[in-house]
Amino acid sequence: MKILSIALTLIIMVLLLASCFGDMAANPGIDTSGQKKADASGETIVLKFAAGPSHAKDDKTKKILELVERKTGYKCQTVVLPGNELDSTKKIKLSVLAGVEYDFIYSNSDTSVNYAHSKVIKPLDDLIKSTGYDVEKVFGPYIQKIDGKIYMLPELKDIHIVYYNKKIFDDAKVPYPAADWTWQDYIDIAKQLTNKEKNIFGSYFIEWTIYFSMIARQKKIPLYKPDGYSNFDDPGWAESFKFMADLGNVHKVQPDYLTYKTQKMPYDMFFQGNIGMWPAGSWVLTYVSDLKKYPRDWKIGIAPLPQINKGEKVVPGIIGGYSVLSTTKxxxxxxEAIKVIAEEAYTVYTDIPCRVDLYEGDINKIAEHISSLLSFDGITPDDIRNIILDSQLEIVPENDPGPASFVIAYNLIPAYGELYCTGQKGLEDTMKELKEKADAAIKEELDSDYE
Known part of the structure; x- marks a missing residue:
C-alpha cells in the first residue's frame, strides 16, 4: 500500500506539472467577445480538457475548444497528459483514480468501455434526463450503452478509406483507383507504384490493430465466441494476419515489418511523399487539410476502401465522442461543453457527424464544407458524398466490445502480429498463443467482474 501511495503521489505531481504546461499552451486568440460565465463565488468557470500530446496540440482541438467557449461562455483549458497517446490512456486512468481533477475528455467506442468499467468517466443518464435532452432523436443508433448506461456523446463516425499520392500515380502512369476495387486490385496497383530505387512504396500498413484485423473485420468474423471467449482459432483471423504480413514480406509493396520497427517509421509517413497508398480512417482528412503541419507540393486523392469481393461496401469504423470525467467539479x-462539441464540431472541422437529425441539405453542406478545407487537393463535394457519406456503406466496428477487449485490441493483437510479421513465430503458433493469452485475459476480467 505504501508503494502504491508513493506511486500515486508521483503521478499526481507529474500531472500537475503537465497541467501547468498545458496552461501555458492553452489556446491563445480565443473569441472572448461573449461574457465568460462564473460560478457562485464569481470565479470564471474553467473547464479542463485532458488530452495526449499530439491531440492537445492539433488544430482541431484548438478549434473545438474555441467553439465551446463561444457557445457556452466557459473558459477551456487543455491539460497535456505526458507520454505517447497509448500512455495517455493509462495516465488518465491512474490520475483520475488518484483524484486529479479534469472535466472532459475525448473517447471512442473502444476506450469508453474501458474508462467506464474503471470508473474514469461518469454516466450521463441523469444529466440527459434533467436537461430534457433527446439523445435518441439527435444521435439515433450511434448512442452506445455500457451496462445499460450512456457514457459518451458521439461526435464523429470514422471510417476507413484510402489516401493516395497523385504524383506517384502520375509518374508511374497508373490510373487512379476505381470505386469498386478489391484488395487484389490494391496489391496489383501497389506493385506498379513501388520503386525501390526511388525509395517509393505502393502501400503502407502500420502496427495498429486494425491493420492486422482488416480482413477479419470485413468478413464480419467476431472477436468473441458465443461462450464469451476469444475467436482467434477461426481461420479468418489467421488469414487477416497473413494478409498484413504478406504486403511487406511476400508482395514487397511496403517496408517489411522488421524494417518498419527498427527504423521507427512514423505512422504518418505517407505525408513524406514516398508512399503511394495509405488505407486509414477519415480522421486523416484533418491532416490532409493542415498544410502548415504537413507542407507538400503534391496532391492527395481519396478512394473507397478496397473490398474482399467486388460489389461489397463493408468498411471498418469507429465512433468517437466526448465524455465527462468522474473527478469534475x-x-x-x-x-454542456461535450453537447456543443458532439452537435457542432463538424461545422469547424472535417469530422463526419453522428447526428441523424440532419437532412439532405445538411449533408450536402457538410460535403461542401469538408471539400472547401481540401481545396488544395481538388477533393470535391461529390468525392466526400460518394466515398465517405455513402448511405450504402455497411460500417462494421473496428473492435467488438467485451471482457478484456481493450487489452486484446491494444496489446495482444499488435504484439502477436509483430511476432508473426517478423518471423519470430509461425502463423499457427501465433494464433494458438494469441487465443490462449486472450482467453486468460478474458477469464481474469470476468473473475474480477470488471472491477
Whole structure:
C-alpha cells in the first residue's frame, strides 16, 4: 500500500506539472467577445480538457475548444497528459483514480468501455434526463450503452478509406483507383507504384490493430465466441494476419515489418511523399487539410476502401465522442461543453457527424464544407458524398466490445502480429498463443467482474 501511495503521489505531481504546461499552451486568440460565465463565488468557470500530446496540440482541438467557449461562455483549458497517446490512456486512468481533477475528455467506442468499467468517466443518464435532452432523436443508433448506461456523446463516425499520392500515380502512369476495387486490385496497383530505387512504396500498413484485423473485420468474423471467449482459432483471423504480413514480406509493396520497427517509421509517413497508398480512417482528412503541419507540393486523392469481393461496401469504423470525467467539479457545465462539441464540431472541422437529425441539405453542406478545407487537393463535394457519406456503406466496428477487449485490441493483437510479421513465430503458433493469452485475459476480467 505504501508503494502504491508513493506511486500515486508521483503521478499526481507529474500531472500537475503537465497541467501547468498545458496552461501555458492553452489556446491563445480565443473569441472572448461573449461574457465568460462564473460560478457562485464569481470565479470564471474553467473547464479542463485532458488530452495526449499530439491531440492537445492539433488544430482541431484548438478549434473545438474555441467553439465551446463561444457557445457556452466557459473558459477551456487543455491539460497535456505526458507520454505517447497509448500512455495517455493509462495516465488518465491512474490520475483520475488518484483524484486529479479534469472535466472532459475525448473517447471512442473502444476506450469508453474501458474508462467506464474503471470508473474514469461518469454516466450521463441523469444529466440527459434533467436537461430534457433527446439523445435518441439527435444521435439515433450511434448512442452506445455500457451496462445499460450512456457514457459518451458521439461526435464523429470514422471510417476507413484510402489516401493516395497523385504524383506517384502520375509518374508511374497508373490510373487512379476505381470505386469498386478489391484488395487484389490494391496489391496489383501497389506493385506498379513501388520503386525501390526511388525509395517509393505502393502501400503502407502500420502496427495498429486494425491493420492486422482488416480482413477479419470485413468478413464480419467476431472477436468473441458465443461462450464469451476469444475467436482467434477461426481461420479468418489467421488469414487477416497473413494478409498484413504478406504486403511487406511476400508482395514487397511496403517496408517489411522488421524494417518498419527498427527504423521507427512514423505512422504518418505517407505525408513524406514516398508512399503511394495509405488505407486509414477519415480522421486523416484533418491532416490532409493542415498544410502548415504537413507542407507538400503534391496532391492527395481519396478512394473507397478496397473490398474482399467486388460489389461489397463493408468498411471498418469507429465512433468517437466526448465524455465527462468522474473527478469534475463542473458536471453540468462539462456536459454542456461535450453537447456543443458532439452537435457542432463538424461545422469547424472535417469530422463526419453522428447526428441523424440532419437532412439532405445538411449533408450536402457538410460535403461542401469538408471539400472547401481540401481545396488544395481538388477533393470535391461529390468525392466526400460518394466515398465517405455513402448511405450504402455497411460500417462494421473496428473492435467488438467485451471482457478484456481493450487489452486484446491494444496489446495482444499488435504484439502477436509483430511476432508473426517478423518471423519470430509461425502463423499457427501465433494464433494458438494469441487465443490462449486472450482467453486468460478474458477469464481474469470476468473473475474480477470488471472491477
Amino acid at each position: 463542473h458536471e453540468r457545465e462539462a456536459f
